[in-house]
Amino acid sequence: MxxxxxxxxxxxxxxxxxxxxxxxxxxxxxxxxxxxxxxxxxxxxxxxxxxxxxxxxxxxxxxxxxxxxxxxxxxxxxSFEYFSKSETFLGMYLALKFFQNTENPTFNADELFEELNSIFPLENLYEIFVKRMQNFYESDKRLETVNENYAKTLRQLNKYNFLDIVSGTPGNINYSSIEIKGSIKRFFDLALELYDKQSKEEMDIEEILNIFIKDTEFDNDEGADGEWE
Known part of the structure; x- marks a missing residue:
């Protein structure tokens, strides 16, 4: 050049x-x-x-x-290196949902959190959205902390132009209706990379993301060290 x-x-x-x-x-x-x-x-x-x-x-x-x-x-x-662990995890999850329903790729943020909470153990979600802990035990406070950081992650993905808030505001994003934009494909590429590493011919979304939780290392875990129980 x-x-x-x-x-x-x-x-x-x-x-x-x-x-x-x-x-x-x-x-x-x-x-x-x-x-x-x-x-x-x-x-x-x-x-x-x-x-x-x-x-x-x-x-x-x-x-x-x-x-x-x-x-x-x-x-x-x-684009894997640009994003935090929580942004990458949620981005991949939303990318897979986007390609499952490209005609109407919208979701309610509160319902999506309940969906994640029903699929993944709280310990895994805490590791993704807050930090990794030894001797983890569940509590309402820890679930609340995960939900707060989930909302922060949605705001970041909105800032990066992966999401559009259809109804609601960034400040109250937990209860907003959100559209997934086509640019979310960036995270789908990473999901494909994880898929390529496996020998199984068919994998569902939960299996791919559990591989991410288990095998992916980040330089820094997100989340504050001080936590009130």
Whole structure:
């Protein structure tokens, strides 16, 4: 890539380039409807930006009118490294639900939490949304803490443009109706990677996510150390 191409692009569009670069490297989807100026900037300079991010070790991709960066992992690209454990877990769960019902990919946040709580043991949900603990025991307070962090995770996925709040507000997202956007495919790629590692021909959503809980290590567990019982 000629060095002058990216330098000229940065010089001629410095504020916009800096904003786009920050958003992409922060893992945020740049959607045509939500960010038209940023989206058009990428489209108009797609060749230069594609080569630039390729040089940095990323892949600039577009799915469902969303530009985003992914990174190579073995034989495919995935955005896995950008997100926390809770964001990755919930993102994969919502991605699989999205492809089960693409015509009406909406859910009630409170009902989805009850669904997760019925599928996965509280200890696993606590590890995902709060932190890993030895000698774990269940309590109403710990269930409440998981629910609070689940809501925070939904807000983050909304911030990244994976979700749209159909009715309700971010502050009261636990009881909101939410639409899953097509950009959630980024997490489906990670689910496929986990699926590829297994020898079984058919796996359901619970099995894939239990593999994630068991086999995936993150540098930092989320959640505060101080907990009131």
């Amino acid at each position: 000629p060095e002058t191409s990216i330098i000229k692009l940065i010089r001629d569009h410095n504020p916009l380039f800096k904003k786009v670069n920050y958003l992409l490297q922060d893992g945020i989807n740049i959607h045509a409807g939500n960010m038209p100026a940023e989206y058009n900037f990428i489209e108009e300079n797609i060749n230069i930006l594609t080569e630039y991010y390729d040089f940095l070790g990323y892949k600039l991709q577009n799915y469902d009118s969303n530009f985003y960066l992914s990174v190579p992992r073995k034989d495919r690209y995935t």
